[in-house]
Amino acid sequence: MSEGSPRSPVVMKFGGSSLATPERVRVVAERIARRHRQGDAVVAVVSAQGDTTDELLARLHELAPDPPAREVDMLLATGEQQSAALVAATLGTFGVSAVSLTGWQAGIVTDPSHRRARIHGIAPERIRRLLAAGHVVVVAGFQGLNDLGDVTTLGRGGSDLTAVALAASLGGTCEIYSDVDGVYTADPRIVPDAHRLETISYDEMMELAALGAQVLQARAVEHAWQHGVEVQARSTFADGPGTKVLAGTGTERIQPVTGTALDRSVARILCERVPDRPGIAAQIFDALAEGPINVDVIVQSPSHEGRTDIAFTVSEEDALPAEEIARAAVARLGGGHVSRDADVAKVSLVGAGMVSRPGVASRVFRTLADEGVNIIAISTSEIKISCLVRREDGQRSLQAVHRAFGLGEGQEEQAE
């Protein structure tokens, strides 16, 4: 996009953990100030400090167990606004003139929905004017304003989306700073010999992010892909190149699998002995989509005596509403038993190389079978394989597939 121009702005996004203490806020400000002094036009996007969002939600739920989504957004948006003001003021102590902006002041317009609003557009004039005047602009992430004039939020990890959308709108690049120095072949806390990827393709990164890799938010990667924004995942506390998300690098890899992920925040909803009529699954999943609840791995059993079992996974935080919606839908369809199982984990492998390399799925199944792990359900796409396993088997499963596909530090790809 803008690689040729040395003055195209850089959007630096800092997560809540990078801002959790005054010392860390100073490190973040120092990093922004250094970049500003190098002559870059800098827009910083900040999340709420540390556990602020969870603390605000706890305070709210104590008063209102089922609060209106509009008021949740109104409350949560304050966390990022506080961060933005604190970072802007701290930049002043480094001799850098900085101006904080809320989402709406930054011109971020969203659809009318709350909690998971989508960005409809950005009016970047105010940011452009401030950058042209030599200021660093610090934008409160995670939030926007809808056409009704209500504050909206963009969902967990939404500050990544703010950063990417601003970079797209300003014709700049985007750097996402966090505690880790890039995207790894697996979570290094679980797989010690996991190694950092120099590059990853947009589609691989999207899958990994959606599968629980916490470095980048899936919707942000999708947005970057659509708008050709160069995204880099870097460490707040160390120098280094991090991981670059680029178009089309994945298929050039030698290995079929680029990265792996373990998501232990999933739950399985089981709808047993539902009357088996055409369109039965559609009716259940339409009701869930209206929730709105994202459904992942879906398994429908063969019909038996005119009845069928349908199972699907959702994120743990959606488990309770998903169960209720499914139970109501099943009741409308003529009955059946609906239950919830939180004792599951999802192990996933992602790689654009899978498309051209058959046999990846069978190697996964064989690897898990050799480990004595029972696969509860499977979901595959062109570049992804996810296996649902018992939660106690999750860590061992991840380690096994990571090893089987030669992803370890210095590990050669093993012959089939």
Add this chain to the structure above:
Amino acid sequence: MSEGSPRSPVVMKFGGSSLATPERVRVVAERIARRHRQGDAVVAVVSAQGDTTDELLARLHELAPDPPAREVDMLLATGEQQSAALVAATLGTFGVSAVSLTGWQAGIVTDPSHRRARIHGIAPERIRRLLAAGHVVVVAGFQGLNDLGDVTTLGRGGSDLTAVALAASLGGTCEIYSDVDGVYTADPRIVPDAHRLETISYDEMMELAALGAQVLQARAVEHAWQHGVEVQARSTFADGPGTKVLAGTGTERIQPVTGTALDRSVARILCERVPDRPGIAAQIFDALAEGPINVDVIVQSPSHEGRTDIAFTVSEEDALPAEEIARAAVARLGGGHVSRDADVAKVSLVGAGMVSRPGVASRVFRTLADEGVNIIAISTSEIKISCLVRREDGQRSLQAVHRAFGLGEGQEEQAE
């Protein structure tokens, strides 16, 4: 204004102490809900919870000892926004549909200044629309938006001003709720037999508020007076009529003194041996006004050897900047010694009846003299007498004048 119409809105303002705990937020919501059920159109104005504002300032000052005023406002405004969302969500649990609004969403436009912005105007269309649709509107107090699109705050106690300005704009009445059930002849914690006033005039209330009576903010009372808004000070936690602020009630009183106040948050700045030329005081006080620092009691001593002493009081929080500004001004004028004395307190008597009753001042001086209290400085207006005393003498002085003017519960006015 709107007394005839049973449906003119009521603006109910709740202070930070009334919202300090979840239990208190529930009490506030219950009170608002009750009023709503009685058929009133209710606008609630809320302050930040408990010590939130001070805590935010502490977090900011740890990072930036001298932060830009713009960023201070950006940070502090979040406290009221949180309160508004929490109260609106809690109203939902009482079956009341409520919508929270920030200052700018409520249409509050201020001048460009920060920390102590003045309300320039209110565009109440959104509130009117929400009220007409049957919602309770919960407005974040203390804040507005200036013409540059920046968030501004209205100064300590600014939520009172928000409430009065909204009442004026909507043609409604205003009720200010706090821990105390009205305006007293003195602070009951210091003078146990102080009694609640049924009514007080705007001018008396303004003086008392400016003198440190915490029930109502002086600028809010001034705004109410200018716009003919009926204001009532009531208790959040008890029923009862509170105190009504009305036009012209003061002069009908039998007693010359309506109320008394003790302000222990004052400091005295002493400029010694300043060259005595015409306009010398004006130059010092012009510099302070630009601060902007409100100067209260001013005393200039007779000239001696071509030099003079000028002393004045300021609020304790302004003491340090006031001393610095005065020192710079005095240096420009040719030198002299500037010092700061925080060991002072201000005892004041307010009463519209003073105008027509001579001898009040002399009775104050005699009373304090009989108590052995030394008066450091004096300031008077048509309806007010303030005496600066040593801080250790403050409480005793207040009790003495309260007694001397017959303000105690059931106490008859004493003959001269």
